[in-house]
Amino acid sequence: MPHREPMGRAMSRRFVLTSGVAGLGALGLGLSTDTGIPVNQAMPLGGNVSVEQIRSRSRGRRVDMVVMHPRGIDPEGLPVCLMLHGRHGDALDLVAGMPTWLSESFERGIVPPFTVLAVDGGRTSYWHDDPMTMLLEEVPGWLAERGLGGPGGRIAAVSGISMGGFGALLYARRRRELGDPVSAAGVISPALFTSWKAMRTRNAFRNEAEWASLDPLRHVDALGDLPLGVWCGNADRFIKGTRRFIQRARPDVASTTPGRHNRAYFRKAMPELVDFIGPHLA
Template sequence: MLTRRTFVRTGAVAAVAGVAAVTALETGVLPGRARVHDVLGLTGPDGVVPDVPAGPVVAGSFDSFGRRTTVGYSILYPDGFGPADELPVVLVLHGRGGDHTSAVDDLGIDRYLTATVREGTPPFALATVDGGRDSYWHRRADGNDPGFMLGQEFLPLLAERGLNTSRYGVLGWSMGGYGALLWVALHYWQRRVGPAVRAVAVGALSPALWRDYADVQPGAFDDVRDFERSQVFGRPSGFRDVAVRIDCGRDDPFAEAAAALRQELNAVGGQQAGLHTPGYWRRMLPDQLRFLGAKVGR
């Protein structure tokens, strides 16, 4: 017979297993404190996708020289807008194991976008793209270069599709959160020469940050030299004239590093109750989208 106590215990074990699976995929760590806090309800509620319609989607693919493969992408518009509107854009970089569909399938970001605009944020579009399931959004020894793809291929494609890329934003979670920060840090020269295309804001959710090479997840970097070349710490000039928001759950394995970078860059955001899970990312998406939309829409 299934007693209430057994049912509750079984449910708690299942919840912990779900959290552990996501955390293991994204971080390679199974934190014991996070398990306990989740069972005790100390990690905050999961975000709920808004009950609003999604806007139009333009999806496609292109042969990428930088990625050495065919790359899929999606352009997401808020409800009431579409390709005929010259909207500013925010690039969306997915987490480890994901692709350009993850932002919608895992986070419901298309409906969050509609809700954000309906609440008064200037309208903007989101553009998601395949960066490689474990590329960590930087050039790898095998020749895969997501950064080249973003700057030399994807942004020009978005401009050809009628989006305003003169002041764009970048948003990412986990691996993509790190990738978004790295993209801005390494492309500061664009702002120095005053080009027509430049990043003005970056938002990172639970960015995959490590201070020491000995702690990194296997496969995140090719070697210690790759790790050192691809650091976001110690590059304050790279974020000059860029608005930065970094959010990370208190029980996230990356919480300490995220807090250190937020302080180094004098960024907004914070540490909230939360884990390294889609539920936390969904909860924080409204704040991130309002922040980015206000910056790119100015």
Template sequence: MPGPIRRLTRRRLLAGGAATVGVAALAAGSASLAGSVETPAPVRLRVPAPSRAPRSTLADTTVEWVGSTARSRAVRLVVSSPPGRDRATLPLCVGLHGLGGNALWWGDPGMRHALGAAWASGVPPFTVAALDGGDNYWHAVRPGDDPMRMLLDELPAWMTQRGLARDTRGVPVLAAGVSMGGAGALMYARERVHRGAPVRAVAAMSPGLFLDPRLAAKRPFAGTADWIANDPLRFYPELASTPTGIWCGDKDAFADPVRRYVALAHPQFSRISPGRHDGTYIGSILPQVVAFLGAHVAPPALPFAQPGPTVLPHL
């Protein structure tokens, strides 16, 4: 049984109420699952929120707990959409969080403002659904914990049960992620290609890519072979027909791997711009990221029509 839906407020989130909501939801409907409240989203990736943001432009965000068989635990389901819009009629984007974070990253006040402001500016609307994926680099590493299967097999059913994304039977048509989630979004897009149902677009923000196996070994991969099998720098040809946008700060530790990805994959849109691996940089690119995704749900309405690949210096 899904837990009760709770509206996410600034006070609840910043005061640590998210954990309280989770405990209450578990007690109400998911207490039998071996759930755990994961570490809050890292402060360094939190998107800054303006001191005064009109409520009318904030994304409408809800949080509830659902029981995931794929992950053998209860996980948060965070859903954000343009205020006042019927979620049932909107296309769906799956949002993936970074290492050490959770789905609440997509419901932070700064993210709600950025999403709402982009939609208010005329970007075609869509709904974002985020789930707790743990620190598994969005694939199966440990027995009984498979976040990718959760996204592929369980998320559509949860959306259908809630009457969301009716036109696609709850299946996301877009994917986006940050840091570990940026790499995970590319992995998710690949799996959708394998299933013969590719997403319309994928956006990777400061994706956690690696050139050095010793660095990759510090992340949750089941050895070198597992990393190679799930390395976007190797499987990029499989996404040749999937519109891809990729962003990274020039002072980000992942900048060189991202440059390499761009040189190899030639994504539809790419941008290396001033910034570090932090929320300030993510906030600066979010308007473009949301616009890129919106272009692929209603292209004629997008101000940034059909962006071409960015030419980057050779390594």
């Protein structure tokens, strides 16, 4: 992958694509699956997608921050929906399709304009520990410095795929615990295991007690009355845990239509997620 340099603050604080990332569309970026094998889908980067590399103090490394918004709309001041990538993925995976879905839903009057933000959280992190600290403590400052998310760089909603679905539910819980709940959350094929025996194979948690303290299935009440959308294919490997979560959480949208844990299902569900999240950000 070509080297990416940080973007400057020129052009009225609007994001621009650097020469280092301009060719990434040709690499066939796509939505990762929980198998660890990236599923590629060609996606040229356009004027409504920007990539910046930022040093994360919490993670001790540079991370990609990807900003997507409806075409023809200045992202400055728009509400922000954080979207968390899946296992063995990264922020750039979410470029495939999302800018188009945002634009089409806005142009059809289904959603108000809003920004989708993706950052690198680690390939197997489940978005706890250092990645969660980055999201809660660092990302708002990054947004505020760039005029995104309104005063304080506030993230208004959260979403995620697979491992990112686990992380999104955990993030929503943490925000409520901090007294600043998000306006909505949407998860696609969330990686909700129903046993420690299955979860421990991911090597993401130190022990069963740590996992149990974070597992969204065990802390549904911590979400309160959060507007929530859940999508999962009925042949997905996580359908058992997702159905259990739906039964306990009673989300506003609970879709378990035909599909597996793969690109085809993710791409079918993501436009529906955009349409669900948007009205809660008006």
